[in-house]
Amino acid sequence: MEVDVDVAIIGGGMVGASLAVALARACPDLRITVLEAVDMPDTGAEMGYQPSYDVRSTALSYGTRLIYEQLGLWDLLRQHLTPIKRIHVSDRGQFGVTRLRAEDYRLDALGYVTPNQWMGRVLWTGLRQYSNIQFRCPVQVLRVQHQEQGVLLELASNEAGGSEASTLRAQLAVLADGGRSGLRQQLGIQTEKRAYGQVALITTVSSRKHHDFVAYERFTDQGPMALLPLGGEDVEDHRSALIWTLPEHRADAVLNASDAQFLELLGERFGHRLGGFVQVGSRHVYPLALERALEQIRPGLVLVGNAAHSLHPVAGQGYNLAVREVMGLAELLAKAARAGQGLGELSLLARYEEAQQEDQMRTIQASDSLVRLFSNAKFPLVQARGVGLVTLDLVAPLKQTFARYAMGLGGREAVLA
Ligand SMILES: Cc1cc2nc3c(=O)[nH]c(=O)nc-3n(C[C@H](O)[C@H](O)[C@H](O)COP(=O)(O)OP(=O)(O)OC[C@H]3O[C@@H](n4cnc5c(N)ncnc54)[C@H](O)[C@@H]3O)c2cc1C
Numbered sequence: 001m002e003v004d005v006d007v008a009i010i011g012g013g014m015v016g017a018s019l020a021v022a023l024a025r026a027c028p029d030l031r032i033t034v035l036e037a038v039d040m041p042d043t044g045a046e047m048g049y050q051p052s053y054d055v056r057s058t059a060l061s062y063g064t065r066l067i068y069e070q071l072g073l074w075d076l077l078r079q080h081l082t083p084i085k086r087i088h089v090s091d092r093g094q095f096g097v098t099r100l101r102a103e104d105y106r107l108d109a110l111g112y113v114t115p116n117q118w119m120g121r122v123l124w125t126g127l128r129q130y131s132n133i134q135f136r137c138p139v140q141v142l143r144v145q146h147q148e149q150g151v152l153l154e155l156a157s158n159e160a161g162g163s164e165a166s167t168l169r170a171q172l173a174v175l176a177d178g179g180r181s182g183l184r185q186q187l188g189i190q191t192e193k194r195a196y197g198q199v200a201l202i203t204t205v206s207s208r209k210h211h212d213f214v215a216y217e218r219f220t221d222q223g224p225m226a227l228l229p230l231g232g233e234d235v236e237d238h239r240s241a242l243i244w245t246l247p248e249h250r251a252d253a254v255l256n257a258s259d260a261q262f263l264e265l266l267g268e269r270f271g272h273r274l275g276g277f278v279q280v281g282s283r284h285v286y287p288l289a290l291e292r293a294l295e296q297i298r299p300g301l302v303l304v305g306n307a308a309h310s311l312h313p314v315a316g317q318g319y320n321l322a323v324r325e326v327m328g329l330a331e332l333l334a335k336a337a338r339a340g341q342g343l344g345e346l347s348l349l350a351r352y353e354e355a356q357q358e359d360q361m362r363t364i365q366a367s368d369s370l371v372r373l374f375s376n377a378k379f380p381l382v383q384a385r386g387v388g389l390v391t392l393d394l395v396a397p398l399k400q401t402f403a404r405y406a407m408g409l410g411g412r413e414a415v416l417a
Contacts, residue, residue, distance in 0.1 A: 002169070003149075003150050003169045003170055003171050004031075004033075004168050004169045004170065005031045005032065005033045005134070005168065005169075005170045005171075006030045006031045006032065006170065006171050006172070006337070006343055007023060007030060007031075007032045007033070007170060007171065007172050007173075007174060007333065007343060008033050008035060008151070008153055008168055008170035008172070008173045008174070009032065009033070009034045009035065009173075009174045009176055010035055010141045010144070010153070010173060010174065010175050010176060010177050010181075010183065011034075011035070011036065011037075011175070011176035011177040011178060011181075011305075011307070012034045012035070012036030012040070012127070012135065012137060012176075013036075013053070013176060013177075013178055013305070014053070014058075014116070014119055014120075014123065014305070014319055014322075015176050015178075015304055015305030015306070015319070015322045015323070015326060016034060016036075016174070016176030016177075016304070016305070017034065017120075017123035017124070017126070017127055018071075018123060018322075018323055018326050019174060019176065019304060019326040019329065019330060020032050020034045020127055020130075020133050020135075021071050021073065021123065021126040021127060021129075021130070021133075022071060022326055022327055022329075022330035022331075023329075023330040023333060023334065024130035024132050024133045025071060025072070025130070025330075026330050026331060026333075026334035027333070027334035027337050027338065028130070028132055029132070029337065030132055030333075030334070030337055031132060031134075032130075032132055032133045032134070033133075033134045033135075033136060033168065033170070034127065034133060034134070034135045034136065034137075035136050035137070035139045035140075035141055035153070035155065035168075036135070036136070036137035036138065036139065037137070037138055037139065037140040037141075037177075037181070038137065038138060039137060039138040039158075040053075040120070040124060040137055053116045053117050053119060053120030054116055054117070054284075055115075055116070055117070055202070055282065055284060056115075056116045056202055056241070056284075057113050057114060057115050057116060057204075057228060057230065057241035058113070058114060058116055058119065058316070058319055059084065059111050059112070059113050059215065059226075059228055059316035059320075060081075060111055060112045060113070060114060060319075060320065061111050061316075061317075061320040062107060062109065062110060062111055063320065063324065064319075064320050064323050064324075065112060067323055067324070067327050070327075071126065072126075072129075073122055073123070073125075073126050076122050076125060077114060077118070077119070077122045078112075079118075080114060080115060080118040081112045081113065081114050082112065082113045082114075082213065082228075082229045082230050082231055082232065083102075083108060083109035083111075083112055083213055083229075084102075084109055084110050084111040084112065084113065084213060084214075084215045084228070084229060085101070085102045085103075085108075085109055085110070085212075085213035085214065086099060086100060086101050086102065086110070086212075086213065086214045086215070087099070087100040087110055087111075087214070087215050087216075087217065088214050088215070088216045088217070088273075089216075089217045089218075089219075090216070090217075090218050090219070090271075091218070091219045091220075109213075110215075111215070111316070113215070113228040113229060113230060113241060115230075136157070136159060137159070138157070138158045138159065139155050139156070139157045139158075139159060140155065140156045140157075140181075141153050141154070141155055141177070141181070141183065142154045142155065142156055143183075143186065144173055144175070144183055144186070144187060144301065146298065146299060146300055146301070147169075147300075149171075149342070149344075150169055150170055150171045150172070150300050150344055151169070151170055151171075151172070151173040151300040151301060151344070152167055152168075152169050153167060153168045153169075153170065153173060154167055155167065155168060170300075171300070171342060171343040171344045172300055172301070172302065172333070172343040172344040173300060173301050173302075174301075174302050174303075174304055174329075175301065175302070175303045175304070175307045176304050176305050176307055177307050178305065178306040178307060179191075179291065179293075179306045179307045179310060180306075184293060184303070184307060187298075187301070189293055189294070189295045189303070190293075190294045190295070191291050191292060191293050191294060192291070192292050192294060193289055193290070193291040193292075194289060194290045194291075194368075195287075195288075195289045196245075196288045196289060196290070196312060197247060197248055198223050198245045198246060198247055198248065198288045198312075199245070199246055199248055199251045199285045199286060199287050199288060200243050200244070200245050200246075200285070200286045200288055200313050200314075201242075201243075201244045201245075201246055201251065201254055201255060201283055201284070201285050202241070202242065202243050202244075202283070202284050202285075202286065203241075203242050203244075203280055203281050203282065203283040203284070204230065204239050204240070204241055204242070204280070204281035205227075205239070205240055205242050205263075205266065205277045205279065205280050205281070206238045206239050206240075206277065206278050206279040206280075207238050207240065207274035207275055207276065207277050207278065208238070208274065208275030208276050208277075208278055209238070209274045209275035210235050210237075210238050211227075211229040211230075211238065211240050211274060212229075213229050214229065215227065215228050215229060216270070216273070217314065218269075218270060218271070220269055222245075222246060222247055222250065222269075223244075223245035223246060223247065224245050224314040224370075225242070225243065225244045225245060225269065225270065225314070226242075226243045226313075226314050226316070227240045227241070227242055227243075227270065227274075228240060228241040228243075228316075238274075240274075242266070243313055243314060244266070244269075245288065245312075245314060248287075251285055254283075255283050255285055259279075259280050262280050262283075263276075263277045263278070263279075263280055266280075286313075288312055288313070289310065290310070290311060290312060290364065290368055291309065291310045292308070292309045292364065293307065293308050293309065296308045296353060297346070297349040297350065297352065297353050298346070298349075299344055299345070299346045299349075300344035301344070302329065302349055302352065304322060304325060304326055304329065305319075305322040305326075306318065306322070308322075308325075308360075309321070309360065309364060311363070311364060311367050311368070312367055312368065312370075314367075314370070315366070315367035315370050317363050317366075317367050321359065321360065321363045324356070324359060325356045325359070325360065328352060328355055328356050329352050329356075332348065332351060332352050332355070333348075336348050
């Protein structure tokens with residue numbers, strides 16, 4: 001089959017766009033097309049709702065910084081980044097507190113927080129820098145069909161204003177649709193899923209005191225919450241991004257509470273470390289589940305990002321894991337392309353799967369056990385985690401392991417260096 005492009009990426013969200021840039025940089029001869037369903041404005045224009053680059057902020061690990069440096073996007077990204085200089089982990093009503101400090105690891109930061117909308121701007125700028133990337137939007141992929149050599153995609157395009165159906169043939173299709181579009185189901189790919197019975201309420205809050213670049217993770221009997229510092233060095237900017245996990249039955253009440261009630265509730269759950277909260281922005285709710293696709297490769301097809309796995313957000317690992325994976329995929333595909341190997345060959349994709357499996361399983365398990373351990377109000381778990389946190393604070397090697405995990409380095413620093 002004569003193909004139109006080498007790699008077709010379905011979804012230009014944070015993961016699909018990162019893969020396109022990594023691939024284009026690693027192999028300038030590859031023809032890459034990114035197909036994105038939701039219209040995206042030109043840089044500089046106001047952005048409407050876009051499901052990947054929405055009102056959330058994302059905590060990027062130190063390992064992700066090293067990757068963005070490699071991709072040549074770090075200097076732009078850092079224009080709207082807030083460093084996390086310390087992480088403070090505590091358990092509501094318990095005595096354990098853990099503090100991780102960047103200076104103890106001779107780093108300027110343990111991680112960084114960036115608004116997703118800024119991430120979108122940076123990634124689109126990156127996409128435009130490569131002449132071998134064709135970015136098409138709004139184009140929705142309706143169907144993915146495996147063919148003898150490669151894949152055939154059925155598209156519905158609104159690029160020229162009107163609706164138009166067309167097809168695109170590629171050696172390899174990368175499913176980066178966030179698991180949202182039904183394509184995974186259409187392909188008959190099963191997932192294992194555990195609903196947490198929780199939602200994540202996200203919003204921006206302002207506190208009386210400056211956050212001093214501290215990220216807080218706080219575990220409560222109703223679920224974990226995280227507060228990530230926002231803004232630059234300006235001490236007048238007291239904003240933080242809040243991710244508050246709540247049992248499903250509590251979500252509506254907290255979502256619809258008046259601002260004053262909300263701030264009071266938050267103060268009660270979070271404590272008064274930042275001098276109390278004085279302002280809250282618009283609130284949004286995301287249902288939470290751990291979901292993992294049981295098949296992540298097929299001939300001519302690979303799943304990445306949330307299409308492959310979605311994690312509880314409190315440990316801030318979902319995107320960081322996906323970025324490590326797409327870097328590995330890009331390097332492998334670039335090498336294969338230079339050697340003249342077919343990019344959709346199952347043996348090649350199996351090498352990708354094998355290489356990233358350990359990192360994927362370890363990250364999923366670590367964030368899942370963190371959530372389950374800290375969401376359970378029953379004794380002796382309550383005691384165990386209190387002791388766990390104190391132990392973590394006292395025993396340096398344990399703390400280092402936790403910090404390495406939080407920084408997204410795991411055992412991969414050699415690859416990233
Ligand atoms: C509340 C919350 C907070 C989080 N915080 C963090 C954090 O701090 N750190 C971290 O590492 N991770 C975090 N995560 C996880 C992170 O947001 C995800 O890992 C990431 O968004 C996944 O990106 P993605 O590109 O795979 O999917 P998505 O962001 O869902 O993007 C998919 C894209 O595909 C497009 N699309 C869908 N269907 C089609 C189709 N048929 N055709 C064409 N295009 C299509 C969509 O329009 C979209 O642009 C958080 C998640 C949540 C819910």
